[in-house]
Structure formats: C-alpha cells, structure tokens
Amino acid sequence: MILSSVIETIGKTPLVELSRIRDVLKLDGRLLAKLDYLNPGFSKKDRAAKETIEAARARGELAKGQTVVELTSGNMGTGLAIVCGVLGHPFVAVMSEGNSEERARMMRALGAQVIMVPQAKGSKPGEVSGEDLALVDVEAQRLTKELSAFRADQFERFENTQAHETGTAPEIWEQSGGTITAFCDFVGSGGTLGGCARFFADHDVRCYGVAPDNKEHPIQGGGYDMPDLIHLKTANLAGTETVSGQDAAKYAQLLARHEGIFGGYSAGANLAAAVQLLRGPEAGGVVAFLVCDSGLKYLSTDLWSEMHAQ
Template identity: 65%
Template sequence: MVLNSVIDAIGDTPLIELSRVCQILDLDGRILAKLDYLLPGFSKKDRAARSIIEQARADGSLIPGQTVVELTSGNMGTGLAIVCGILGHPFVAVMSAGNSVERARMMRALGAEVVIVPQAEGGKPGEVSGADLALVDDAARRITAERNAFRADQFGHAGNPKAHAAGTGPEIWAQSAGAVTAFCDFAGSGGTLAGVSGYLSPLGVRCYAVEPDGARALAGEPVRAPDHPIQGGGYAMSDLTHLNGAKLAGHLSVTGASARDAARLLARTEGIFAGFSAGANLAAAIDLLRGPERGGCIAILMCDSGLKYLSTDLWE
C-alpha cells in the first residue's frame, strides 16, 4: 500500500516482548515494549502532533497557512515540524537550552524555526527543570501573540490524549491479545498516560504514573530535587490538565541512574536503541514486576530514539 504522506505512517508501531531483559533479571512476569521511536519523527509525540493539528484544522482554530508555535523538549516539536511542513503551516519550536542539541538540529532540518531559551539560574545542560519550562512557556506565549499564531498547547489541547485513547491504547490491547495487566508511563504533558489509561483502565488494566525520584509532584510529595537527566518530562508539575480525573493505580519513581541503566540494558540485550524516558519506563516496569504487579504483563512505550541523546551522558 502506498501512503499519501508520512503523516499516514504515524501509528501502528510494533509491540515487542522483552523476554531477554526479563530472563537476565529473573523477573516473574512479562514486559511488552511498544516501539514508538520508530515513528517518522522518532518519538511518540508524532501521534499528538498529528491529532492536535488535524483537530485544530477541522474546528477552524487553525486556518490555512497560519503559523503554529509550541514549547517542546524536541519530540513534540519534531512531530509538529513534520505535520506542519506537509500541511503548509510555518512552525516555531521554542525549546530550553537544557535539551540536547540533536533535537534542535533535527527540527531545523525539518523546516522549523527553533528558538532556544536560556535556562533558569543554576540550570544544568542536559537537565530541564520546571523553572526552565516556565521560561520556555513565557517565550512561546509572547511569540504566539506577536505572530498571531496558533498555539499547539500539548499540555492543554484535547487532541493530545485523544491520539493515545484512539491509537496507542487500542493498539496495545489488540497486539497483546488482551494479555496486558498494567501500563506505566513517564509523565511529561500527561497526554499519553491519560489517553492510554482512558482506554485500558475500563478493561481492567492498572495504569501508573512514573516520575523522577525527588520530583514526585503528581504523587503529592514535596519536590526536593527538581533537576534530573530524564528529558521530556518530570517537570514537578502537580496539576497536569490531561490527568485530571484519570484513573491511576499508583505513582512510581525512578532515578536518573536507573533510567540510564535500563536504557543501556535495552540497547545491549534487546537491540532497542531508545532514550532516557524509555529507560525510565523500563525501570518502573521492573519495579512493578518485583512488587505489586508480580506475575503480570506490563506494557510500556519506547518514547523516543537514543539518537536524540548522543551528546548526553546516556551513551558514554
């Protein structure tokens, strides 16, 4: 079958059994990894980018040729650069200087204008805190107003969770033949977790939020360590619009070190070259199989490609 554009290639990613990881670690249960790093923009954010832009065009909030602006760690921006480029919308990505340089280069290659925002005082390259994100949001709001642009708003637009409720969740259920008993995801905007849990929770699947150790705001804990190396999430935001009312079975925490080790384990044992957040998801799934989900079947996402982290310490 010949597709009309690369937009039509967004979705239907493979689901892989991590049998080697489970055997090496002597885990009681199964882990299934959905390879969203194989999407055209090398991340799960392609799904939300397509959904938001298509919904906005359909309801008239985005008119033909109008500029689109969004804050991004790089993944949402890459997805939007692809979708906007094909549909004829100039795109401006607003990103913290703390994110890896590969992401900015990829967005520019895809035709995006990339605005880099300096980090907050005390910020560390390779780590993006909630304070850094707030500065990026301020810049995105200003640019949106100046250019009379459409703000994609991945933290608030309903198209984000809708993409995962209509796509990711049903795909996981069908591909696993209903074997999945739990799902966990590292929370950024909360769209993936909200959408997948919205579909899977009514089917009896227990869904968990994953946050960095020391920045478990969603779990209601004081934030004592907002800086961490897991880019794309863990911003210590206690109120994520998409997760309001979401049915969650619990909240998990991972350290930067455990996420790094798990990502490296994926590469060495399963041939899956994914990023920090994929490692965080695997580390959380391992904890679940050693704890409350022992004997179960955990589904996780491989959120983005390891190619986006070559300048970080993930692959030293």
Template identity: 40%
Template sequence: MDDVKASILSAIGNTPMVRLNRTGCRNIEIYVKLEYYNPSFSIKDRIAIGMIEDAERKGIINKGDTVIEKTSGNTGTGLAIACAVKGYHFVTVMSAGNSMEKAQMLKALGAEVVLVPQQPGEDTDTVSRKDNEAVERKTDELTEKLQAYRPNQYINPVNYLVHEYTTGSEIIKQTDGNIDAFVAYIGTGGTFVGISSALKKFRKDIKCYPVEPESAQFLAGKPVITTRHKIQGGGHAVKPPYWDESLVDGYLSVTDDEAINVARYLAAKEGLFTGYSGGANVAAAMKLDDSMKRGSIVVTILPDTGLKYLSSDLYKFDD
C-alpha cells in the same frame, strides 16, 4: 499500490510491540511499544497530527499560517513534519537544556527554532522547572507577537484523546487483551491518561502506574527535592490540567542512574535504542516484579530513539 502511503503522515501509528527477554524479572513479562517507529522517531507524532487536523476541522488555521509550540523537542519534530506536509510555518520554542540533536532535527525539518537559555544556576543537559517556566513565558510572548496558532499540548484534550483511540487501542489488540499493568513516565500526561483510559474501559482490573523522577514525586504527593534531573520531557512538579486520579493504581519513581542504566541495557542486550524516558519506563516496570503474580504482563512505552541523545550523558561511555 495498496502499500503506498499518500504522505508521510499516513505512516504515523500502528507501531510494533516487543517482549523483553533479558530483564532478569522472575514474575512479570515486559512488553514495550516501539514509538520510535513513527516518522520523527517519537510518540509525539500521534498528537502532533491530531492537534493540527483538529484545528483544521475547526477552521482555526489555514495554509500559510504560523503554528508555534513549546516543546522539549519531540512534539516539535512531529509538528514540524505535519506543518511541512500541510503548508504551515512552524516555530518551536525549547530550552537549551534539551539535547542539541532535537534542535538540529527541527531545523532540518524546516522549523524555526527558538532556544531559550537555561536559567542561572541550572544544570546543563537538564530542564528544571525554572527552565520550563522560562520557555513558557517566551512562548506566550511569541504567540502574541506572531499572531500564531498554538496547539498547546499541555492543555489540548486531543493530547490524551489521540492516545485513548489509537495507542491504547493498538496495545489492547497487540496483546489480545492479555495485559495486567501499564507504566508510563509523566510529561504532559497525555500518554498515561489516554492509554490508561482505554485500558480501564476495556478491563477495570488493569493496573496503571504513572512514573516520576525520584527527586520530584509531585503527583505522588511526596516532597519535591529538586526538578534538576536528566529525564527529559517531564518531571517538572506540575499537575497536568486533565490529570485523572481515578486512573492511578499507584505511583512509581526512578532515579537518573536507573533510567540511564536501563536505557543502556535495552540498547546493548535487547537491541532497542531509546532515550531517557524509555529507560525510565522500563526501569519502573521492572520494579513491579516482586508485587505481581508469575506470568503477569506489563506494558510500557519506548517514546523515542536514543539517536536524539548522543550528545548527552545518556550514551557517553568511558573508553
């Protein structure tokens, strides 16, 4: 019975890594870590269980309590699974600009979903900075009203520590330490900061590159043209509270079209079905091809599955 998990929570982590074979890159090899192998099909399962168990150890929550979180959907689904297994009532607050598959999945997992309408003038299928701020206000209001515990992935240090001790360590082990660069799209910043911390502690010469939308290169210090982009889960022109500039070796950016086209390539040519940020990560990694030595290994993340975006522009095709 060694292969039987005590619960679905024991199935989080230890996700596989795959080499891409048809990128057309001449100098670099790109390895992707398939985080949609987690139970809710997203990398956010890691921080969800980490934040809940941290709160339990500190005596902040007890069975039957209410947990609330602002999310673009993926952290919410991870928390919904953790709360379902552990006996908490979970409320998730998200923008109506996120894909509806995420909201439907949250409801199926027993979560109470509060959808915040998009702000006047904002585009559908996007979550702008204004939309994000509206969700934050609603979350604050409901947290006080419900007397709920909010893990708050945006400021909770467990967010990046989980990635340092699990995701980062897994990457080092899976590559046998043979890694030259790491690339990750910036949402809360936890994935990049945590994994980059692990990699830099392992070997200081590993290059780490955060990725932003081309129209909102805020962390790179460039003028923000607009936060109305399609790469969900980040790019809101906000500096993460635990951002560590010492981990950054350079900034990369991608357009909506680049993220979409590469996500579609991954599905059609590599058999890897991912979302917007997965496409953005690989598109950004490919941009390192001309600047790195032949045989260099670049690692990035496929944070979630394309199944969560079937109603969006990502997988709409002209017949």
C-alpha cells in the same frame, strides 16, 4: 501500498516482548515494549502532533498557511515540524537550552524555526526543570501573540490525550491479545498516560505514572514536578513509580544491549518502573510501556558514554 504523505506512517508501531531482559533479570511476569521511537519523528509525540493539527484544521481553528507555535522538549516540536511541513504551516518551536542540541538541529532540518530559551539561574544543561519550562512558556505565549499563531498547547489541548486513547492504548490492547494487566509511562504533559488510562479503565488494566526521584534529573521530556496536570485530573491511577536518573540510563542501556532496542532516557525510566512493578504490586502480570523516543537523540549526552548496565 503507497501512502499520500509521511503523516500516514505515524502510529501503529510494533509491540515487542522483552523475554531476554525477563530472563536476565529473572522476572516473574512479562514485559511488552511499544516501539514508538519508530515513528517518523522518532518519538511518540508525532501522534499528538498529528491529532492536534488535523483536529484544529478540521474545526477551522487553524487556517490555511497559519503559523503554529509550540513549547517543546524537542519531540513534540519534531512531530509538529513534520506535520506542519507537509501541510504547509510555518512552525516555530520554542525550546529550553537545557535540551540536547540534536533536537534543535533535527527540527531546523525539517523546516522549523527554533527559538532557544536560556535556562533559569542555577539550572544545569541536560536537566530541564519546571522553572526552565515556565520561561519557555512565557516566550511561546509572546510569540503566539506576535505572530497571530495557533498554539499547539500540549499541556492543555484534549487532542494530546485523544491520540493515545484512540491510538496507542487500543493498539497495545489489540497487539497483546487483551492480555496486559498494567501500563506505566514517564510523565511530561501527561498526555500519553492520561489518554491510555482512559482507554484502559474499561479493560481492568492498572495504570502507573513514572517520575524522577529528584527534581534534578537527566530524563528529557518530563519529570517537571507539576502536580496539577490537566491531562491526569480524571485519570484513576494505581500509583506512581519513582526512578533515579542513573537507573533510567542503566535500563536504557539494558534495552539496547539485550533487546537491540535503542531508546532514550524515558524509555529506560519506563523499563525500570515496569521491572519495579513486576518485582512488587504487579508480580506475575503483563506490563506494557512505551519506548518514547530514539537513543539517537542522546548521542551528545551522557546516556551512552557512562555505562551503568552490567
């Protein structure tokens, strides 16, 4: 089959059983990983980018050739750069200097203009805080006004959750033959967890948030310590698993070494949380999670330089 553009390759990612890790860790239950790092922008955020831009164009809210602006940790921006590039919209990504440099390079290669915002006083490179993100938001708001642009607004717009309610979650349900009993996801905007939780609510799948155990952490893409996320307001979550930055790295390394799956920090955080669930409230169950992005996005970070996994 010949597709009309790369946008059509977004979603429908494979679901893989982690039986090697299950055996190494002697777990009671099953782990299923959804390989969203195989999307064209190498992250799950391609789904939200596609849904948001296509819906805004269909509604007439985004005019032909109009500029798009978004605050991003790099992944939403990469998805938007791809979708906007193909559909003919100039795209401006606003990102914290705390996010890894390869993300900015990739967005520029895809045609985006990338504005880097200095971190708040006291913040560390590689560790983007809620405060850092607030500074990025101020700049994104200013640019949206100045350029009369469309703001993709992943923290506000419904399409961010919709992409996962109508895509990610039903795909997992169908691919697993309706066998999963729990799902967990590291929270950034909460779009993935909120959208999946809406679908899974009708299928008796318990949904858990994943959060860092510390305000300062290396898990890019989330863990901003925002208690009032719109996308999680109506989600009926079973609980939240906390994970240390060191465990996120250790489990990302386990995933690479034993399963050949090269994910980023948040994939490691999700796996660590899924293992905690099988060792706790979900013992004997089937836990699904996302490999949110590619380990290639972290070659300049400590993720692959310090080996934590045995």
